[in-house]
Amino acid sequence: MPKAVNIDGLSRAAITYNNVLRELPYFKLNEIAKNLRLNIISVQGEDVLISKRRKAGVLRPYSPGLTLGNEQELMKFFEAKLKPELTYAEINENITSYKEKKVISNQGEMLDNKSKKHPLELIILRDLVISYAEDVAFQLFFAERDEAILSPSTAFTGFNPRLDILVAAGEISAAKGNLKTTGTFDVPVDETDTDAYLKLVDFLSSAHPLMRKGECLLYAADKPLKAALKAYTNIVRYHQNPTMEDMLNKLRSDVELPNLQVLRDPILGTGDRLSLMVPGNLDLGVNNEGDAGFVQVRNPYKDPNIVQYWIQAAYDTRVNDVHPKFFMMNEQVNTGVNLAGDY
Amino acid sequence: MSKFIKDSTYNALVAARDNWNTVAAHVAKSGDGEGLTAETVTPQMVIDALEAESDNAQNAELQAALDRIRVLESEKTSLTEQVANLQGSAGEETAVITSTGEPKGEKENIGSFADKHAGDTASILAEAKKEGLI
Numbered sequence: 001m002p003k004a005v006n007i008d009g010l011s012r013a014a015i016t017y018n019n020v021l022r023e024l025p026y027f028k029l030n031e032i033a034k035n036l037r038l039n040i041i042s043v044q045g046e047d048v049l050i051s052k053r054r055k056a057g058v059l060r061p062y063s064p065g066l067t068l069g070n071e072q073e074l075m076k077f078f079e080a081k082l083k084p085e086l087t088y089a090e091i092n093e094n095i096t097s098y099k100e101k102k103v104i105s106n107q108g109e110m111l112d113n114k115s116k117k118h119p120l121e122l123i124i125l126r127d128l129v130i131s132y133a134e135d136v137a138f139q140l141f142f143a144e145r146d147e148a149i150l151s152p153s154t155a156f157t158g159f160n161p162r163l164d165i166l167v168a169a170g171e172i173s174a175a176k177g178n179l180k181t182t183g184t185f186d187v188p189v190d191e192t193d194t195d196a197y198l199k200l201v202d203f204l205s206s207a208h209p210l211m212r213k214g215e216c217l218l219y220a221a222d223k224p225l226k227a228a229l230k231a232y233t234n235i236v237r238y239h240q241n242p243t244m245e246d247m248l249n250k251l252r253s254d255v256e257l258p259n260l261q262v263l264r265d266p267i268l269g270t271g272d273r274l275s276l277m278v279p280g281n282l283d284l285g286v287n288n289e290g291d292a293g294f295v296q297v298r299n300p301y302k303d304p305n306i307v308q309y310w311i312q313a314a315y316d317t318r319v320n321d322v323h324p325k326f327f328m329m330n331e332q333v334n335t336g337v338n339l340a341g342d343y
Numbered sequence: 344m345s346k347f348i349k350d351s352t353y354n355a356l357v358a359a360r361d362n363w364n365t366v367a368a369h370v371a372k373s374g375d376g377e378g379l380t381a382e383t384v385t386p387q388m389v390i391d392a393l394e395a396e397s398d399n400a401q402n403a404e405l406q407a408a409l410d411r412i413r414v415l416e417s418e419k420t421s422l423t424e425q426v427a428n429l430q431g432s433a434g435e436e437t438a439v440i441t442s443t444g445e446p447k448g449e450k451e452n453i454g455s456f457a458d459k460h461a462g463d464t465a466s467i468l469a470e471a472k473k474e475g476l477i
Contacts, residue, residue: 016454017453017454017457018457019454019457019458019460019461019467020453020454020457020467020471020476023457023464023467023468023471024468024471024477026464026468027468027471027472027477030468118453118474118475118476122453122454122476126476126477130477
């Protein structure tokens with residue numbers, strides 16, 4: 001007879017499988033990290049990355065009797081902090097909604113007790129952790145920490161708000177060469193409209209000569225790329241019906257960036273934001289260590305059927321360096337698309 | 344009248360005749376029962392007898408060598424069997440580990456694996472994937 005799940009069983013599972021549950025968020029986050037070339041760093045407290053900026057232009061012609069003693073700066077430092085901030089998930093649910101089903105045969109394969117690999121309690125806790133991790137993943141670029149509003153988008157600070165702060169602080173600006181105005185990338189209005197592709201060429205061509213020497217990553221949502229493809233189709237309409245890969249190959253050639261990698265993911269949201277940078281420039285800081293269980297199962301209510309799940313972990317994001325040798329973006333803004341979970 | 348042959352040649356011939364008579368008499372004597380006399384013994388018979396004697400001597404040497412080879416082969420077979428015994432059954436028997444405890448081999452689940460490898464994210468996730476948890 002299928003058994004019912006009880007709070008004691010869930011509590012035991014949370015303890016028994018604590019070391020598994022604690023690692024499960026990395027399963028989701030690492031998928032994103034692989035696709036978008038992010039670093040995931042376990043941080044206790046805070047991690048500070050200091051980038052040294054050497055001043056050049058110190059060379060002078062010498063002549064006897066020249067005036068000396070001009071004060072000059074030798075170097076300055078750019079500091080980027082990674083300080084994960086605590087987030088939590090609290091779910092209160094009536095336990096009577098859980099019923100274990102008994103599968104006798106799986107597509108003709110008879111199942112016995114040995115075939116059943118994981119208890120229902122572990123499956124419930126796994127789903128909880130995966131949902132929590134997906135919430136983090138889909139907010140990586142958009143979340144903006146606000147403790148007054150309780151939602152996934154206010155749980156921690158994502159990459160785009162970090163960049164906005166640096167723009168406001170003047171660390172990213174047209175004058176410094178790491179902010180390029182492109183305008184929006186719109187679908188061509190007629191067969192002669194090639195603006196979107198040319199804007200993309202113009203943006204990439206503005207990259208710092210030293211950044212262009214190595215591998216470059218372009219983070220872009222679908223909209224600017226699809227608009228550019230339609231514009232490129234207009235350019236070659238008489239002899240080719242190009243694919244996205246055709247366009248990107250031509251783009252690499254046109255802007256002389258043979259090692260350009262274009263990274264697309266639904267997590268980047270929608271909009272015309274373009275970010276060009278060297279690999280390894282984006283860090284996700286995580287702190288989910290602690291003496292307490294990663295998932296806690298409690299029954300704090302009068303109703304004995306109400307179970308409370310509690311997860312907590314700290315997250316933060318960091319752009320390691322925005323020097324134009326390593327980074328360039330445009331002025332456009334993306335909007336997040338929350339695809340976490342099934343509803 | 345001068346002599347028909349020299350004395351020295353004559354003496355040599357006489358000596359050769361006496362020698363032959365001695366040999367023929369010896370052969371006729373040793374061949375008793377076969378109807379041999381000193382007159383019927385021919386040089387060819389003597390030559391054949393000598394060669395036959397030589398063959399017998401060689402056969403005896405070969406037989407001795409053959410016997411030695413057979414002994415060595417027998418020893419080799421015996422030693423090979425001993426080596427095979429040492430390498431086979433004897434070695435395997437000493438490698439067997441036995442326990443007098445109760446058999447209680449529970450299969451390791453993902454929870455105990457994670458406890459053993461706490462903090463090793465890559466290993467735990469690989470095991471969770473292998474076990475179908477994720």
